[in-house]
Amino acid sequence: DGGITQSPKYLFRKEGQNVTLSCEQNLNHDAMYWYRQDPGQGLRLIYYSQIVNDFQKGDIAEGYSVSREKKESFPLTVTSAQKNPTAFYLCASTGGAAGIVTGELFFGEGSRLTVL
Amino acid sequence: AQKITQTQPGMFVQEKEAVTLDCTYDTSDQSYGLFWYKQPSSGEMIFLIYQGSYDEQNATEGRYSLNFQKARKSANLVISASQLGDSAMYFCAMTSLEAGGTSYGKLTFGQGTILTVHP
Numbered sequence: 001d002g003g004i005t006q007s008p009k010y011l012f013r014k015e016g017q018n019v020t021l022s023c024e025q026n027l028n029h030d031a032m033y034w035y036r037q038d039p040g041q042g043l044r045l046i047y048y049s050q051i052v053n054d055f056q057k058g059d060i061a062e063g064y065s066v067s068r069e070k071k072e073s074f075p076l077t078v079t080s081a082q083k084n085p086t087a088f089y090l091c092a093s094t095g096g097a098a099g100i101v102t103g104e105l106f107f108g109e110g111s112r113l114t115v116l
Numbered sequence: 117a118q119k120i121t122q123t124q125p126g127m128f129v130q131e132k133e134a135v136t137l138d139c140t141y142d143t144s145d146q147s148y149g150l151f152w153y154k155q156p157s158s159g160e161m162i163f164l165i166y167q168g169s170y171d172e173q174n175a176t177e178g179r180y181s182l183n184f185q186k187a188r189k190s191a192n193l194v195i196s197a198s199q200l201g202d203s204a205m206y207f208c209a210m211t212s213l214e215a216g217g218t219s220y221g222k223l224t225f226g227q228g229t230i231l232t233v234h235p
Contacts, residue, residue: 033222040227040228041227041228042120042207042209042225042226042227042228043161043207043209043223043225044225045222045223048222058222088159090159090161092161104151104163104166105161105163105223106163107160107161107162108160109158109159109160110159110160112159
């Protein structure tokens with residue numbers, strides 16, 4: 001079945017360590033996104049990529065990095081520079097690098113990161 | 117800048133009854149899209165319904181309808197005939213649409229409303 005796979009579902013990290021969250025999609029979508037969700041809050045955009053080898057900062061990019069070497073993959077690295085990384089991270093994708101009609105996002109099941 | 121406000125932290129409804137979840141928005145854009153997503157306790161985000169700012173008719177998708185009042189900048193979600201499986205967090209979101217009605221998936225989300233359906 002087509003969809004978005006995020007791994008790991010749960011991740012624990014010690015302070016000062018970088019961690020990478022995986023996001024893979026087989027929907028043949030051009031655009032991919034990373035959102036962060038804190039308890040009781042809505043989602044905030046971290047980074048997005050509309051086409052391979054290109055990505056843009058979202059509203060809260062500081063302390064994060066991404067790469068887009070393949071259409072199917074958009075990994076997110078949470079660096080030690082991120083002051084408060086404990087959160088739920090959601091990856092999403094949508095079709096059409098030039099934009100799509102409605103903007104509907106397809107989401108993965110999320111990765112929950114806890115910093116000890 | 118865009119802003120979404122959901123003023124109901126939690127809502128309760130009896131099974132089989134209808135419920136309205138409120139959403140107001142603020143934007144200076146002339147063309148925009150409005151969304152509702154459902155987030156069950158498992159965490160995934162499920163797309164429910166979409167309304168474009170130039171759509172004259174309110175969007176409907178099965179038991180979901182969007183009560184779009186452009187002048188009041190509101191986009192309330194109406195769920196008819198509530199089911200126990202509707203218990204979840206519900207998010208209202210919006211995006212700015214480029215000329216031609218396209219979007220880049222950069223959504224602004226509200227803080228959500230937790231809906232609990234009682235048997």
